[in-house]
Amino acid sequence: xxxxxxxxxxxxxxxxxxxxxxxxxxxxxxxxxxxxxxxxxxxxxxxxxxxxxxxxxxxxxxxxxxxxxxxxxxxxxxxxxxxxxxxxxxxxxxxxxxxxxxxxxxxxxxxxxxxxxxxx
Amino acid sequence: xxxxxxxxxxxxxxxxxxxxxxxxxxxxxxxxxxxxxxxxxxxxxxxxxxxxxxxxxxxxxxxxxxxxxxxxxxxxxxxxxxxxxxxxxxxxxxxxxxxxxxxxxxxxxxxxxxxxxxxx
DNA sequence: TTTGGATATCGACGTCCGTCAATAGGAGAG
DNA sequence: CTCTCCTATTGACGGACGTCGATATCCAAA
Numbered sequence: 001x002x003x004x005x006x007x008x009x010x011x012x013x014x015x016x017x018x019x020x021x022x023x024x025x026x027x028x029x030x031x032x033x034x035x036x037x038x039x040x041x042x043x044x045x046x047x048x049x050x051x052x053x054x055x056x057x058x059x060x061x062x063x064x065x066x067x068x069x070x071x072x073x074x075x076x077x078x079x080x081x082x083x084x085x086x087x088x089x090x091x092x093x094x095x096x097x098x099x100x101x102x103x104x105x106x107x108x109x110x111x112x113x114x115x116x117x118x119x120x
Numbered sequence: 121x122x123x124x125x126x127x128x129x130x131x132x133x134x135x136x137x138x139x140x141x142x143x144x145x146x147x148x149x150x151x152x153x154x155x156x157x158x159x160x161x162x163x164x165x166x167x168x169x170x171x172x173x174x175x176x177x178x179x180x181x182x183x184x185x186x187x188x189x190x191x192x193x194x195x196x197x198x199x200x201x202x203x204x205x206x207x208x209x210x211x212x213x214x215x216x217x218x219x220x221x222x223x224x225x226x227x228x229x230x231x232x233x234x235x236x237x238x239x240x
Numbered sequence: 241t242t243t244g245g246a247t248a249t250c251g252a253c254g255t256c257c258g259t260c261a262a263t264a265g266g267a268g269a270g
Numbered sequence: 271c272t273c274t275c276c277t278a279t280t281g282a283c284g285g286a287c288g289t290c291g292a293t294a295t296c297c298a299a300a
Contacts, residue, residue: 026176027226030192036169036176043172047163048258049156056146056156059239067276072150076260081278083258100267100276106147108239115235119179119228168288187246196290201248203288220246220297242300249294256287264279270272 018091021110027119039117042110045090050075051083055092058104065101138211141230147239159237162230165210170195171203175212178224185221 021042023035031039046052050073057072058064069080084104087093091110095102141162143155151159166172170193177192178184189200204224207213211230215222 026172027179027228027231029176030180031173031176033169033173036172040167040169040172043163043167044257047160047167049153049160050258052146052156052160052163053151053153056149056151059147060150065276075258077277078261078279079259085278097267097277102277108147111147111239115238118235118238119231164287170288185246195288197247198249198291199289205248217247217296222247244299245297247294247296250292252291253289254287255289257285259283259285261282262280265277267274267276269274 018089021113021117023117025117025119042090042092042114045086045092046114048083050079051087054080054083055087055106058093059106063103063105065103067101138209138230141233141237143237145237145239162210162212162234165206165212166234168203170199171207174200174203175207175226178213179226183223183225185223187221 019038019041021038023031023039026039046055054069054073057069066077066080066084069075069084070077073080073083075083084093084095084102088095088104091107093104094107095104097103139158139161141158143151143159146159166175174189174193177189186197186200186204189195189204190197193200193203195203204213204215204222208215208224211227213224214227215224217223
């Protein structure tokens with residue numbers, strides 16, 4: 001897997017193509033297919049009630065470990081892991097492994113990009 | 121269908137529950153399940169490359185009729201009709217029937233709501 | 241009224257997604 | 271090393287979604 005070692009080994013440094021979302025606001029000019037696909041992928045990651053609540057919980061706490069998400073979201077551990085993975089691949093979350101725990105943070109710049117493309 | 125007659129008969133005046141999206145920004149406080157579901161529905165409507173390009177085309181022209189969408193989106197007429205319906209039910213588009221044609225416009229307030237909830 | 245064109249609905253098909261049980265991988269404690 | 275706990279992956283199942291052909295509905299022009 002050609003793991004590139006980092007400070008504490010961020011688990012989604014590899015295999016994650018967080019595309020730049022650099023298109024103009026969609027209210028300004030028609031999106032081409034490539035930009036539309038990239039934007040749709042990020043929106044799809046957020047278009048799930050469990051993932052939205054997950055993001056809001058992480059944002060509210062600043063940093064949250066996976067084990068603290070099972071109870072408030074009422075989902076099994078594999079399902080939580082699935083959702084954090086989807087959000088990380090969309091660039092909305094970043095995770096850092098510390099000891100046995102994985103700590104998740106939101107990426108505010110990603111949400112800023114979204115707000116910009118949504119037509120300001 | 122108990123059609124309520126309007127000025128020129130807006131086709132999605134009926135059966136469309138455009139919920140208010142009145143929750144606080146998701147970066148401020150955890151979303152409850154109801155708000156998360158409402159937000160997820162709107163995001164899901166936008167989380168499709170064809171619908172994103174559709175919205176951007178309508179926004180760029182200010183007003184567009186369905187028949188002008190088949191060619192640029194390269195989709196069949198039923199598919200276009202399906203997508204406009206989904207976007208209208210999400211409150212992103214409004215349609216007005218004039219003669220034989222349906223003219224679509226974006227609802228800028230809806231995008232503003234989205235930007236607000238996405239954390240500003 | 242009849243005809244033609246624009247839009248909406250229906251039914252079907254293939255694919256993708258959310259979910260969980262079972263299992264594997266990893267890291268600290270003893 | 272072994273044990274235990276936390277996280278990730280796999281495989282499977284049911285439901286939702288995008289798409290199109292066929293059909294229905296609606297409106298205006300002739």
